Amino acid sequence: MTVRPVRLLIVGPQGSGKGTQGVRIAETFGIPVVSTGDVFRANVAEGTELGVQVKSIIDAGQLVPDELTSAVVRDRLSQPDAEDGFLLDGYPRNLAQVMHLDEFLEGRDEALDAVIVLSVPREESIARIAKRAHEQGRSDDTDEVIAARLSIYETETAPILGVYGTRGIVDEVDGVGSLDEITARIIAALEARGLARPAAA
Numbered sequence: 001m002t003v004r005p006v007r008l009l010i011v012g013p014q015g016s017g018k019g020t021q022g023v024r025i026a027e028t029f030g031i032p033v034v035s036t037g038d039v040f041r042a043n044v045a046e047g048t049e050l051g052v053q054v055k056s057i058i059d060a061g062q063l064v065p066d067e068l069t070s071a072v073v074r075d076r077l078s079q080p081d082a083e084d085g086f087l088l089d090g091y092p093r094n095l096a097q098v099m100h101l102d103e104f105l106e107g108r109d110e111a112l113d114a115v116i117v118l119s120v121p122r123e124e125s126i127a128r129i130a131k132r133a134h135e136q137g138r139s140d141d142t143d144e145v146i147a148a149r150l151s152i153y154e155t156e157t158a159p160i161l162g163v164y165g166t167r168g169i170v171d172e173v174d175g176v177g178s179l180d181e182i183t184a185r186i187i188a189a190l191e192a193r194g195l196a197r198p199a200a201a
Contacts, residue, residue, distance in 0.1 A: 005085040006031060006195050007110060009092075011161070012118030013153045014146070015128035016175045017182065021118065022089045024183045025190075030198045031085040036069060036093075039076045050075065070100035077104065094156050098163055114193055115164045116186055118175035125150060 006029045012018035019035070026033040040058075043051030050072050057064050064072075073091050076082065092098045105111055120128075129146050164170050171189040175182055187197070 004196075005083070005110075006190075007085050007105075007112050008114055008116060008190075009088040009112055009164075010116045010118070011157060012175060013120060013122075013125045013150050015125035015132070016118040016120040017128075017179070018089060018118050020179065021116075021175075021182055021186060022087055024179070025116070025186055026087040028183075028187060028197055029085065029087075029190075029195075031087055032081050033087050033089055034073065034076050034082065034091070036073060036090040039072050040064065043072060066094065066096040066100065070097055070104075073101070074104050092160060095159050095163065098160055112164070112169060113195055114190055115161070115170045116189070117161060117170060117172045118182070119172050120175040122150060124176060 008025065008029075008031075010018045010022045010025065022033050022035070040051075040054050044055045044058075045051070050068070053068060054064055054072070057068070069091065073088075077086060088101075092101050101112075126143070126146050130143070161170055171186075171193070173182065173185045173189055177185075191197075
């Protein structure tokens, strides 16, 4: 297997552990994690033009529009460390953003190699979020709020997976087990696609 740029997307409901697994997989393949939340926060902290726009929208209690979200991600993917691959976390989250990403990657003669879907039963996700809320003392994570968030994930993400499914790049991975077990499953699925890890220096 030849080592080549690896472009990945990790998807999963809240409580699926995708943030943790995303970091592990990115480190394994030597690529940066591009998380929309992190990119937004970095732009806001640095006071960039995009950051000022994002901050005014968030401060007004509104969702960042797809166009602006895509502009922020395009800017991040254009940075040198993402030339040899990346792992997207939290983007694209709807069909409009899938189209934006397609246009950007096609313009660079690139494409996603795989979409990792962490499959976790709804009850497990709710239990994990409730546990995290309790540990962090977060009173806003009520059962009703958690269920509503999971419903949004299910309605927004299902169409995305349908699109990527027709391209044959979706790998559904069992997201229940120890961190190491889940990481091993993801790496096995990616290696089965011929996506090799860089040799240890």
